[in-house]
Amino acid sequence: METKNIKKCVHCENRAKEDSGQEEINFAVLLALVPLMTLTLFSQLNLL
Known part of the structure; x- marks a missing residue:
């Protein structure tokens, strides 16, 4: 299975x-x- 190199925006990274x-x-x-x-x-429950 290939992993795709997806770039996230700066706002999304900060939010995460x-x-x-x-x-x-x-x-x-x-x-x-x-x-x-x-x-x-x-x-x-009066257990103590």
């Missing part, structure tokens, strides 16, 4: 970099909130 950075930040926030949500669930 910004999007990937934003996704990384969102994932980090989600991972930080998982323990809090777990503790809240367990305390609401």
Whole structure:
């Protein structure tokens, strides 16, 4: 299978970099909130 050499515009490359950075930040926030949500669930179910 051949790979085509497709050039992207500068705007598209910058947008892709910004999007990937934003996704990384969102994932980090989600991972930080998982323990809090777990503790809240367990305390609401009177398991703690």
